[in-house]
Amino acid sequence: MDKSCRIGRDFHCFEIYMAEHPDASVRQLDSVEGIKGGAVLLTIHFAEQQLQLAFLRQHNDSQSVIAIFDRPYFELRMDIFIELFPVLLADNSSEFSNPSAIELDAQGTPHRTRMFYCNPSVPYQKGNCENNHELIRRIIPKGTDLGRYSQEQIDLMMSHINSYSRKKLGNKSPYEVFEFQYGKKSGPPVGRVVLIFLFSIQTNLFNRIAVV
Secondary structure (H helix, E strand, O other), X not given: OOHHHHOOOOHHHHHHHHXXXXXXXXXXXXXXXXXXXXXXXXXXXXXXXXEEEEEEEOOOOHHHHHHHHHHHHHHOOHHHHHHHOOEEEEOOOHHHOOHHHHHOOOOOOOOOOEEEEOOOOOHHHHHXXXXXXXXXXXXXXXXXXXXXXXXXXXHHHHHHHHOOOEHHHOOEOHHHHHHHHHHHHHOHHHHHHHHHHHHHOOXXXXXXXXOO
16 A cells, blocks of 8 residues: 555544544445455445445455445535545555545545545454444355355345444434434435435435435
8 A cells, every 4th residue: 555645534633633623523444355355345444323334346446446436426515525524544464554535526526525544453443343344244155256145145134234223322223323414414305315315326226316
């Protein structure tokens, strides 16, 4: 990984930014690997709601990560995207080595999101994401070729995981908490459509969603 991409984005910078923006929500990024050189998952973890998205990628490169963030940005209103992805926290893997392309759109719009990095080899700094991967591993054990799965199968797995109620959420599921919080912020129609949209962009259904 090009260490220069960490300049102004290391974990100390993250802590300073969060102290200055205490209401900003953090989305934790990670990859779930199968076999070496094979397909991988990009996971986006909404820590407060314990909700996690998983996107199947054939190659573990930075461009595939950028493409995943570009899709909701161009399909949703800009203000909704910014509300959903205000701060991103990733590890130091090469697939996250082009932060500027994630933070800015193709026209260079300033900071549609802010991206930061954990300290090297300190996984607990995004421990919520790592812990949720244990649920994925109950279904897809380590060393399994992820290329044998379709995105629709990954969607089904994540639907089950996100429907699982948690004590930390007051015995509610991540789905329920997310819909309540974002429905409350954006109004019931937008909250529900955003929830549907987020889980539809993992398939070809996203073209059928209209944000109101």
